[in-house]
Amino acid sequence: MEMRICFDCGTHCESDVCPGCGRMTGRWQKVGEDRDPFIGRMIDGRYRILDLIGRGGMGSVYVAEQIAVKRAVALKVINSQDSFNSPLNDRLEMRFRREAMAASQLEHHNTVRVFDFGRTDDDVLYLVMELLHGRTLFNILKDGPVPAARMIRIGIQVCRSLAEAHDKGIIHRDLKPDNIMVYDTRDERDFVKVLDFGMAKLTQVSDTSLLTSHGVVVGTATYMAPEQARGAYVVPGSDLYSLGVVMYEALSGRIPFDASTQLSIMMKHMTDPVPPLVRDGYPRGIPDELNEIVNRLLEKMPGKRPSSALQLADCLSRIPADGFYDDHVQRPAGAPGSFLTPTMVQSLKRMLSSAEQRAYTRATRVFRRRKKSIRKRVWPLVVGVAGGLAAILAGALALLHFFGHL
Numbered sequence: 091m092e093m094r095i096c097f098d099c100g101t102h103c104e105s106d107v108c109p110g111c112g113r114m115t116g117r118w119q120k121v122g123e124d125r126d127p128f129i130g131r132m133i134d135g136r137y138r139i140l141d142l143i144g145r146g147g148m149g150s151v152y153v154a155e156q157i158a159v160k161r162a163v164a165l166k167v168i169n170s171q172d173s174f175n176s177p178l179n180d181r182l183e184m185r186f187r188r189e190a191m192a193a194s195q196l197e198h199h200n201t202v203r204v205f206d207f208g209r210t211d212d213d214v215l216y217l218v219m220e221l222l223h224g225r226t227l228f229n230i231l232k233d234g235p236v237p238a239a240r241m242i243r244i245g246i247q248v249c250r251s252l253a254e255a256h257d258k259g260i261i262h263r264d265l266k267p268d269n270i271m272v273y274d275t276r277d278e279r280d281f282v283k284v285l286d287f288g289m290a291k292l293t294q295v296s297d298t299s300l301l302t303s304h305g306v307v308v309g310t311a312t313y314m315a316p317e318q319a320r321g322a323y324v325v326p327g328s329d330l331y332s333l334g335v336v337m338y339e340a341l342s343g344r345i346p347f348d349a350s351t352q353l354s355i356m357m358k359h360m361t362d363p364v365p366p367l368v369r370d371g372y373p374r375g376i377p378d379e380l381n382e383i384v385n386r387l388l389e390k391m392p393g394k395r396p397s398s399a400l401q402l403a404d405c406l407s408r409i410p411a412d413g414f415y416d417d418h419v420q421r422p423a424g425a426p427g428s429f430l431t432p433t434m435v436q437s438l439k440r441m442l443s444s445a446e447q448r449a450y451t452r453a454t455r456v457f458r459r460r461k462k463s464i465r466k467r468v469w470p471l472v473v474g475v476a477g478g479l480a481a482i483l484a485g486a487l488a489l490l491h492f493f494g495h496l
Contacts, residue, residue, distance in 0.1 A: 128152060128167060133216055134208055137165055146268070148286070153221065156205075163205060164222070168215035186215050192260050193217075193287040200251035202271070202283045222283055224273025227340065231267055235343040238375050240280060242406050244272060245337055247282035249403035252333070255287060256326040256399055262287060263324055265332040266313045267339070311352040311359075312345055316390050319356035327392035330402060334387025334395075338364075341380075342373055346388065364388045379409045 128139045128150070136157055143151040143164065154165035168186065190207035197203075206218035227244065230236065236244070248270060255262060262269075264286060271283040309318055315331035318324050339345050346365055347358035367381050383405055389395050396402040 126150075133165065133214070134210055136206075137163070137216075137218065139165060154218070156218070162221050164219045166217040166219065168217065183209060183215070190217055192258070195258065196251075196255055196260070196287055198251050198254040200247045200282050200284060201254065201287065202285045204287070219285075222271050222273065224271050224283075226268050226285075227270040227272055227336070228267035230272060231340060231343070235373055236340040238341065238377060238380055241337055241340050242380065242409060243280055244270065244282055244340075245333065246403045246406050248284055248333055248336075249399040249406070251282070251284040252326070252329050252399040253403070256329070260287065261324050261326060262329045262332070263318065264309045264313075265329050265336065266310050267336055270336070311355040312347070314356060314359055315392070316360040317392060319359050325392050326398065327395045330387055330395050330399065331389075331392075333402075334384055337384050338367055338388065341376060341384070342367055360390070377409050380406075383409075 126142055129142065129152070131139050133139065133154070137154045138157060139152045139154045140162075141153040143153060145151075149166050149168045151164055151166045154163050155161070156163050186209075187207070190204065194204040194207070202222065203220040204217060205220065207216065209215050227236075248265075252262065252265075262284070265284070269285040271285055272280050273283075275281045309332075311319070313332040313335045315324070315328040318328050335346060347355055347362060349355045349358060364385065367384055368376050383396075383402070387395055387402070396405065
């Protein structure tokens with residue numbers, strides 16, 4: 091095993107348990123690597139940073155402990171310290187506080203919760219959020235394209251998150267697979283949380299100079315709406331375009347526009363027609379309705395896209411489920427064919443299975459007990475039981491079919 095250093099006490103060791111402090115924390119660095127300066131640091135006397143989760147263009151995200159309530163949280167350190175040496179000092183902090191405050195007001199269960207934010211004495215901007223344990227859609231896509239059923243479920247939940255934000259005048263502006271967290275809960279598979287509203291743009295504020303200015307492009311080129319690429323004002327439809335790119339990529343395994351430079355990608359979003367999602371029959375299993383929705387989302391003009399995130403969620407939920415929903419994910423709540431909840435469906439399946447087993451056991455016992463003395467009477471009994479069982483199964487399937495199409 092390679093030599094490592096414990097982040098807690100600095101002891102060199104080769105085991106998973108530090109011989110110096112006796113802790114098994116998983117916070118290690120290889121010998122020769124620079125230690126992250128934030129690990130172990132106290133932020134404003136309230137948060138102790140424990141471990142690095144990841145780094146991105148906007149900053150680094152850490153696991154931290156909220157000391158007062160002994161709660162694990164995600165703490166994001168914003169990459170802005172260098173900018174505080176510039177004349178934009180006050181404007182940058184005001185912009186951050188305004189947008190962080192807006193993000194903290196988002197309460198939908200499909201949106202990551204923002205608990206706190208601030209600036210330390212040494213000019214570190216930070217954002218405190220709920221700690222999630224799951225995989226980003228970016229990491230999920232490393233395994234290959236996502237089945238249509240699963241993408242519809244994810245898409246509906248993203249729409250619900252966006253709907254609340256748009257209703258409060260907040261545009262995400264950087265929706266991409268990295269900002270969509272997917273995980274399983276006790277009651278639901280593929281539960282979604284939309285991340286990174288912390289630097290979103292407020293569309294309904296009087297002092298827009300404190301926010302991202304007109305003519306300044308902010309976002310990720312691969313998922314950027316044409317109007318956003320031009321530096322024009324973004325609208326709720328800009329987020330829907332980004333979601334369209336995400337769905338296109340997730341379903342096909344490729345992005346609609348690619349080039350050697352970010353500027354070239356942005357130009358393609360503005361001018362090039364969208365390549366067909368389905369080419370030569372691949373990917374398979376994409377309903378025509380879903381294909382049409384993705385095409386509408388990728389319209390160049392915002393007015394030609396769905397009018398709202400709620401309308402988009404409704405359109406996705408109306409796609410006929412039969413014939414393409416796989417076993418990995420249950421049908422989205424509210425989708426045609428999903429009147430029965432996943433729990434009800436599983437209970438009914440267990441009930442049918444139990445009824446079938448009981449009928450089979452009963453018939454077997456009768457057959458063994460009487461096969462010598464009344465052999466001629468057994469076959470009608472078995473046939474009758476089998477017929478009764480078939481009637482039970484047929485009735486149950488009819489119920490599923492009936493409720494599934496309400």
